[in-house]
Each structure stands twice: as structure tokens, then as C-alpha cells.
Amino acid sequence: MPASAASGLRDRLSHGLAAPICLTWELTYACNLACIHCLSSSGRRDPRELSTDEVKRVVDELSTMGVFYVNIGGGEPMTRPDFFEILAYAVGQRVGVKFSTNGTRLDQASAERLAGMDYVDVQISLDGATAEVNDAVRGAGSYRAARRAMDNLAAAGFGPFKISVVVTRHNVGQLDALAAMAERYGAQLRVTRLRPSGRGADSWAELHPTASQQHYLYEWLRDRPQVLTGDSFFHLSALGEPLEGLNLCGAGRVVCLIDPVGDVYACPFVLHDEFRAGNVRDGGGFAAVWRTSELFESLREPTSAGACASCGSYDACRGGCMAAKFFTGLPLDGPDPECVFGHGHADLAGAGSPPRPSADHSARVPVRLVARG
């Protein structure tokens, strides 16, 4: 579509939609890994998590609202004993499911079960092409577990699953190897941006790609439009031709997040009270939160370019990611901390202590992954 049509559409989308295009739903804070960049600081289950029946009522609502699919995550969603029951229910209500898993619970039997379901996509998280690079972020044994899950999906004839990679300073040099791995499996590669959210607040400074790596990443993605990005690298579009995708911050406009206790946040990367719009247990359910919450209404107002107004690339990157700015202590109407022109650097140096994520479900003791059969 021509650029003018694309930007017209982007303007319409920024005013919000009748229902989200893309809704992330974290089913549990329980996780058997303790990745150092976990967006939701997951580890321990929260006793207030939605019950099976409550989850089904939310699915009913999403189905009525015409939400096409949900991105299910966590925590590790497969640790929920009702995981397959929820999947089957959602698909039965014509709400497609894409779910992210670390793969540790994806044994041969579950792979075969998944292969038999329509409208279910699986994303295996992997943050390196080698155990050394991956396990430094995701924990000892996690590479082997993820590869075993991929082997199980391939053996079950699941079809093109996704390998989902958070791009870091240490794995950006392995993108070609990761693409080759995906090709060998007949899988799709999906790469997303590291955010300073959750436990990522503490690891971001040492993990986020360098400026020259960002240039490399932009070129790499430009050459490979088939690689999925979840629209997460739009801040790189300031470097030239826009990358594939809508190239806008969709928080509260086209995306949102439901957390395991039913809290609704503007996006998966801002689990903080300031971006909490309501709870699905409130009287009007999810629909009322989406349609009438004050937070979402304010996010749908026209935004000011602020300190970025004088930059010729503002129309391309729109100032970047709200969550990245928030959790690095930068003003929301200024440059992204990873602004490709370095406009965020000076501000970063002067930023006070950034806000901390509101909740922490991290395991109290380090978890150890025990290899299973």
C-alpha cells in the first residue's frame, strides 16, 4: 500500500479499535525458568490467578467482541493443569490461539495433541543459536529443552511452528544461524525487541543491542521480510524505508495485555500500576475496560512529538516504545532510549532512578531445570 495510505490507516488505528487486533494473555505467573529478561518477572503462581471458569468467561467475551486470536504466555502457560482445556475452549469459540512456551513441558504426547488442533500456533522461546548464549539468559538446560520441544513438534508433524528470539547484544551475531535452524525445522523465525520491563529492568543495560548492532539488525530485517517481528522494531524505521508492519505503538489502541490475575494493561511491556486500565473481574468485564477505561481513552488521544518534534524522522518512528522510555526513566514524549540517532542517550545519562515494575513474582530461590525424559 502507498505510504500515504499507510499513514492514513495508522492515524485511524491510533484512535483505537472496537476490539484489540492483538491481545496478549498471560495465564500464570508460575514458571519453571527464571529468564533474566522476563517481562513479567515470573516464577511463582499468584493465588489470585483466574480460575478455569473465569478464563472461559473471558474467552466468551473475546469471542463476542470479535477478537480473532490471543497470544497466550506467562509465566509458562503449560504449567497450568487446565492448559489444554483452555486451548480447546478458545478454539471452539473461534478465538485462535498463539502461545509462547519455553518448551520444557512440550513432550511427545503434547506435541501430538497440539498437532491435532486447528487455529493453534506455537512459539518456542529461544534466545541463542547455541546453549552457551541461550542459557546465559534463560538458564542452564533451557536450550536443550527448547530444542527437544522443537524435535517433538517436528516429529508430530505440527507444521510451521515459530522460533521466538529476543534480540540481545550476544545473539544478534547468531541471527543467520537462527534463521538456518528455523529453515531446517520448516519453522518460522520471529525476533522481537528486548524491553527494560520486569526483570529486564535489571538486565537491559548489559543485554540491549549496541548502536552498530541496531544498524545491522535493521539491514538484516529489511533483507528478510519473511522474518516475523511482532511489529516490535519500529524505532529502527527511522533508519530508512519502514520495516514490515504497522509501525506504531499499539498500546491501548490495537493491543493490550491481560495478566494472570485479570488485570488489563496497555501492552505486555508495561506491567506497572500507571498503565493498568482495569480488571476483567470488574462489573463490565474486559469489554468495558477496553472501551471506556480512562487510561485507554487517554492513549487514544493525539500524542505530542515533544522533544522529537524537531527530528525529521519522527513520522517514521513516532518516538519509539513507551515501555522502553518508561522503565529507563525517560519522558514519554521524548526519544526512545535506543533512538537510532542517539537522541535518547543524553537523556538516559540524566534520567533519575526509573520506576520499578509494580509486581514481582520471581522465585525466591534460583530454580534449577531438571531434564525430563
Added chain:
Amino acid sequence: MFDASRPWRLHPQVALRDESFGALAYHYGNRRLIFLRSRTLVELVRSLEHFDSAEDALAELKEPRRAGYRSALARLAASEVLDAR
């Protein structure tokens, strides 16, 4: 190739959701999201199944508008939002 003289319908694996700008279409088979950027186009797409050909459905529109909507239908057919009956 889109043949407007044939009967068409919304693809059975496609869900349409009305939006202020028109509608969003999601194809559960190829997992693609498509934007329909006018209310008229949305109504036209929904009407296809009631006509013997896409051309008959287009005939409900004023003549000068038909060519544009014929191309829009061709694009939707190429994205498999439409299905030949």
C-alpha cells in the same frame, strides 16, 4: 485472476469485524490480517453471496464507482479473503 463474472463469497475461513474505518478481516487459514478501508466495500463483500456474480453485486453501485470497487475485490480475492463459489 479475479473473474467478476463468476459468483464469489467471503472465504469461509475469514472473520470480518466492523471498525469505524470499515472492517478488519482475519484469515484463520493463512493467519493474515487484512484491512477493508470503506464501509461500502464491507457491505459489498457481505452481499456477494446473494448475487450470481460479483458483477451483479457491483451493479448495485453507481457506475463511476464500480471500477474502483472491482479492483478492491480483485485484491481481496488475491489475499484469499474472497472465495469463488
